[in-house]
Amino acid sequence: MGRPPCCDKVGVKKGPWTPEEDIILVSYIQEHGPGNWRSVPTNTGLLRCSKSCRLRWTNYLRPGIKRGNFTDHEEKMIIHLQALLGNRWAAIASYLPQRTDNDIKNYWNTHLKKKLRKLQTGLDGHDHHNSQDGFSGNSHDQPISKGQWERRLQTDIHMAKQALCEALSLDKPPTHDLHLQDLKPSINLGYNNNDQPNTNTCSRPHQASTYASNTENIAKLLESWMKNSPKGPSSAQNHNQTNSKTNLPQINSFKNNNNTAAGCSMSTSSEGAQSATTTPEQAFDSLFSFNSSTSDVSQSMSVDENNANFTAETSCLFQDESKPNLEGEVPLTLLEKWLFDDAAPHAHEDLINMSLENTSVMF
DNA sequence: AACTCGATCAACCGCAATTAA
């Protein structure tokens, strides 16, 4: 009974992903689409468990992910949503389609908690809730009153209704189009916010991590990889140790070979692992800053136009698969309006009122 | 220069829900 095991745990690799692995995974998903993670390790030859592959994809490689600094809007939104939903990061992330739940969770834990705590202590001078973090909203650290739950539920329902109407409306483009293409510049894939393309050695607080990206980004990464791969890696492990993070003080060379990742003809076996003189992060930094809303545009636009076909082709794929069935994609439209459309504050009165109501409880 | 410490974030772990046989 049941299903066959997804992957044997013997020989499963752990730890940071190497660029080679990323390439393999990305190219595989380009061909087959995300999902069916069980088959990914076996089909790609990756020594990773399906879970790890999925995680890597959703948190890092998936197109449309925005990395780097959170905007004020995003921050505000997270705070409100956290107050509203508690530590349901996946739910919160569904309202911020460019952010992963992991990212939001990290940001909450590292920034917002502190920020709010400061705010709170600034306001009343002491913690009067004694919750473990003082700000994890009301869903975890303190029992939520029935009334609060009901209101929360009502808000959710209301939002879902409205969003459903919007989604069904023929006048408006599908929301996923909005995610990937029509987002306003202020939030649209603002890599390299620091205006320092290709310098990923900035301190973390400023780092506009640019590794994960949209379809074009990945496509271009692959292309760039092929172009700029005269040298080999000292070793994947070495790279693993130094460059798997977003900071890349050292440049590891990768053993090149002559695969055509850009054409997606890369073998799906591990031998298809490709190489470059730069890490993916760097490649993304240099290549994808064109998405930035800042002055990097011209510089990075020149990088690569050969990918047009590839990009166009694959972007369709990714467009569809990018966060397919985003859990909260539908309600997102409301919040997007709220955040992105300065002239539409009323659409979210419920949410705002609710959020403020809840957050006010905290203070 | 060397060390310590706090901050950051990618990745792992474990659990629960879902799904397929």
Place this chain on the structure above:
DNA sequence: CTTAATTGCGGTTGATCGAGT
């Protein structure tokens, strides 16, 4: 219906970095 695999999620960990001393 039962069982077991798969998927998704939230909490946590550990490696790495920069700042401070």
